[in-house]
Amino acid sequence: MPTALAPSPSPVPAPPAGDETPPAIRPEPAVRRAIYRDMVLTRAFDQAATALQRQGELALWAPSLGQEAAQVGSAHALGEEDWVFPSYREHGVLQSRGVDLKQLLPLFRGADNGGWDSEAHRVHLYTLVVGAQTLPAVGYAMGLALDGAAGAVVVYLGDGATSQGEVSEALVWAASCAAPVLFFVQNNGWAISTPTRTQARVALARRGEGFGVPGVAVDGNDADACWAATAAALGRIKAGQGPQLIEALTYRLGPHTTSDDPSRYRPAEEEASWMARDPIPRLRAGLEEDGQADADFFAEVDSAAAALAAESRRSCLGIEPPDLSTCFDWVYGTEHSLVAEERAGVAGR
Amino acid sequence: MTAAVFAPTGAEAAAPAAQVGLGQAINQALAAELAADEKVLVMGEDVGALGGVFRVTAGLRERFGTDRVRDTPLGEAGIVGTAIGLALRGYRPVCEIQFDGFVFPAFSQITTQLAKLRARSGGRLSLPVTIRIPYGGRIGAVEHHSESPEALFAHTAGLRLVSPSNSQDAYDITRAAIACPDPVIVFEPKGLYWSKGQVAEPPDGAAPDLSVLNRARVARRAGETGGGQVTLAAYGPSVPQALAAAERLAEDGVESEVLDLRAISPIDFDAIAESVARTGRLVVVHEAPVFFGAGAEIAARVTERCFYLLEAPVLRVGGYHLPYPPALIEHDYLPGPERIVAAVRRALDF
Numbered sequence: 150m151p152t153a154l155a156p157s158p159s160p161v162p163a164p165p166a167g168d169e170t171p172p173a174i175r176p177e178p179a180v181r182r183a184i185y186r187d188m189v190l191t192r193a194f195d196q197a198a199t200a201l202q203r204q205g206e207l208a209l210w211a212p213s214l215g216q217e218a219a220q221v222g223s224a225h226a227l228g229e230e231d232w233v234f235p236s237y238r239e240h241g242v243l244q245s246r247g248v249d250l251k252q253l254l255p256l257f258r259g260a261d262n263g264g265w266d267s268e269a270h271r272v273h274l275y276t277l278v279v280g281a282q283t284l285p286a287v288g289y290a291m292g293l294a295l296d297g298a299a300g301a302v303v304v305y306l307g308d309g310a311t312s313q314g315e316v317s318e319a320l321v322w323a324a325s326c327a328a329p330v331l332f333f334v335q336n337n338g339w340a341i342s343t344p345t346r347t348q349a350r351v352a353l354a355r356r357g358e359g360f361g362v363p364g365v366a367v368d369g370n371d372a373d374a375c376w377a378a379t380a381a382a383l384g385r386i387k388a389g390q391g392p393q394l395i396e397a398l399t400y401r402l403g404p405h406t407t408s409d410d411p412s413r414y415r416p417a418e419e420e421a422s423w424m425a426r427d428p429i430p431r432l433r434a435g436l437e438e439d440g441q442a443d444a445d446f447f448a449e450v451d452s453a454a455a456a457l458a459a460e461s462r463r464s465c466l467g468i469e470p471p472d473l474s475t476c477f478d479w480v481y482g483t484e485h486s487l488v489a490e491e492r493a494g495v496a497g498r
Numbered sequence: 499m500t501a502a503v504f505a506p507t508g509a510e511a512a513a514p515a516a517q518v519g520l521g522q523a524i525n526q527a528l529a530a531e532l533a534a535d536e537k538v539l540v541m542g543e544d545v546g547a548l549g550g551v552f553r554v555t556a557g558l559r560e561r562f563g564t565d566r567v568r569d570t571p572l573g574e575a576g577i578v579g580t581a582i583g584l585a586l587r588g589y590r591p592v593c594e595i596q597f598d599g600f601v602f603p604a605f606s607q608i609t610t611q612l613a614k615l616r617a618r619s620g621g622r623l624s625l626p627v628t629i630r631i632p633y634g635g636r637i638g639a640v641e642h643h644s645e646s647p648e649a650l651f652a653h654t655a656g657l658r659l660v661s662p663s664n665s666q667d668a669y670d671i672t673r674a675a676i677a678c679p680d681p682v683i684v685f686e687p688k689g690l691y692w693s694k695g696q697v698a699e700p701p702d703g704a705a706p707d708l709s710v711l712n713r714a715r716v717a718r719r720a721g722e723t724g725g726g727q728v729t730l731a732a733y734g735p736s737v738p739q740a741l742a743a744a745e746r747l748a749e750d751g752v753e754s755e756v757l758d759l760r761a762i763s764p765i766d767f768d769a770i771a772e773s774v775a776r777t778g779r780l781v782v783v784h785e786a787p788v789f790f791g792a793g794a795e796i797a798a799r800v801t802e803r804c805f806y807l808l809e810a811p812v813l814r815v816g817g818y819h820l821p822y823p824p825a826l827i828e829h830d831y832l833p834g835p836e837r838i839v840a841a842v843r844r845a846l847d848f
Contacts, residue, residue, distance in 0.1 A: 261620070262614075262617065262618040263618055264618050264619040264620040264622065266622060267619065267622070267623065268622070273586070274615070274619060274623075276611070278606060278610045278611070281579070281606060281611055283579075284575060284578075284579020284580055284582070284583065284607060285582040285583035285586060285611060287579070287580050287583060288579060288580030288581060288582055288583020288585075288586070288587070289583035289584070289586055290583070291580060291583065291584060291587075292583065292584045292586075292587025292588065292589055293587065295565060295584075295587075296587070314575065315575045315576075315606070315607070318573040318575050318576035318579070319576070319579070321571050321576065322570075322571060322573075322576050322580050325571050476617070479616055479617045479619070479620055480616065480617050480655050481656065481680045482616060482621070482624055482679035482680050483679060483680055483708060483711075484712070485658070485680075485764050486765075486766070486767070486768075487763070487764045487765075488655075488764075
């Protein structure tokens with residue numbers, strides 16, 4: 150009888166201390182360059198999308214500015230066989246998984262509800278209900294275990310999401326089922342205007358401990374550290390040691406979304422201090438210091454980023470609204486008489 | 499015509515099926531689907547060792563193992579949310595919510611995720627999740643154990659809602675729900691779990707008939723030549739009440755037709771319109787509060803479709819706009835034959 154989903158042995162093994170950054174193991178130079186490239190491309194796309202929203206071409210945008218190291222660094226530690234369940238700000242994760250970021254634009258322009266081909270890149274759709282993706286992520290990981298598959302699931306969530314009851318249930322289920330899942334918490338300081346201290350009186354890295362999900366904290370603006378922590382966690386998880394949590398300490402340099410105005414609640418000096426810790430120049434300096442990238446490399450990356458921004462702009466302006474009648478096609482997989490009747494009514498207008 | 503689809507076949511008539519309780523019929527259906535498809539999973543609180551608080555899943559864990567018949571932690575959002583992930587991985591989870599009033603912690607997962615992912619993904623993602631909810635009153639239960647929340651889910655596109663009223667339908671609906679590529683909520687009338695009826699199982703290997711998720715059944719014909727005076731439309735626990743009311747009315751010479759809707763989303767309006775064409779009057783019966791309930795939708799649509807066929811306004815008999823009352827007075831709250839007969843009298847007086 151398969152026992153892949155047998156409950157964790159009781160008592161749960163003592164987790165490591167919650168605030169230790171794992172040993173500084175750097176990614177290989179090629180991986181490090183790829184991380185840098187995806188960070189720069191993500192930022193260029195993000196800035197283009199932010200501008201498009203300001204010009205009225207997108208209904209809303211959730212900037213990832215400042216969080217590129219946490220997202221791209223962690224995502225590059227995933228294998229082909231692994232799955233991502235994102236929230237709604239993981240543009241850098243999508244870029245790292247090979248999802249064409251232009252596919253995000255219809256969602257934020259109001260032309261579709263975000264339906265890229267999630268199977269193709271093993272990246273589930275964005276979830277706008279805060280924390281709601283964590284339970285399906287755990288369920289998917291349970292399915293991987295039942296199948297005896299090699300992969301794991303990485304579910305991305307923010308500090309605000311950790312207050313949601315569903316996230317606590319996800320931690321319970323993950324531990325109870327020993328599901329191969331990594332909770333990657335990007336603590337970006339603010340859940341719209343709610344500071345992390347209102348969400349947590351104890352470091353979020355320790356949020357999983359009482360559930361039997363050990364956690365570590367990592368410098369979320371250090372791409373190498375995010376890669377290393379994620380690689381180590383996935384190694385443990387895939388070795389059958391159960392779920393884990395990573396808290397990446399980072400900062401949302403922009404607004405929560407383009408509807409937000411952080412100047413109303415956030416001190417300018419706090420933003421400035423984090424601006425000085427921008428993860429992109431930091432990794433560039435590392436690559437230069439270690440002689441792992443030359444001027445040609447950086448010029449090529451900048452050129453590719455400019456091209457992506459321009460393509461994104463063109464792509465966005467070319468997005469047409471769908472025909473309402475097509476919206477009836479996908480509600481059910483089988484005939485539903487109410488939908489059929491209303492579809493016919495719309496077609497006959 | 500609607501009834502003929504579900505009439506017993508000649509083979510069944512030749513070999514009468516055993517009498518089994520409605521809950522036991524669901525157990526048989528779960529066993530059949532677990533045996534037919536290794537991707538089917540049964541999950542929920544106490545469904546394994548205990549066999550569920552109503553024993554509907556009794557014996558399944560012993561037969562199919564703890565991986566496929568899973569006792570979960572106590573958390574309804576977790577049950578449904580992880581079922582969504584399992585379905586994305588290719589499984590066909592059947593979730594049990596222990597009681598109607600406990601489904602609300604899972605409401606967000608059901609309405610914001612489960613119902614919408616197919617549409618959001620442009621049809622790429624399929625979520626064959628079945629959610630079984632023992633619901634309704636008449637078992638003398640305490641607070642939160644007797645509610646009828648179906649209208650709250652019927653308002654959400656992407657879900658199918660069904661409710662059986664007899665053993666055969668319970669068997670057929672459960673199998674169809676599991677086989678269906680859409681999320682299906684089966685509102686199981688817990689007060690009827692022990693009511694006996696025949697269950698004819700299809701031949702081994704026969705695919706479930708999905709039409710039971712769409713189509714009403716004529717539970718009582720008004721007469722051989724038609725000519726009934728009223729249609730009683732009901733589903734789940736209200737079907738036996740409507741049938742009992744029809745018997746009383748017949749004693750007084752009032753011929754009524756009873757329609758067992760079975761499906762709450764979608765509702766079989768063709769069957770209702772056909773019946774109203776025969777009778778001219780419609781009374782809708784359900785346990786859920788009348789205000790904004792399924793009966794309101796039926797009344798509105800039947801008025802649109804059958805205005806010139808109606809001899810009286812469509813009337814509704816159901817629960818009041820109250821929290822479900824204490825069980826010792828639930829019989830004053832629930833629509834029984836007396837209130838149904840009174841509504842029919844009102845309809846006849848127009």
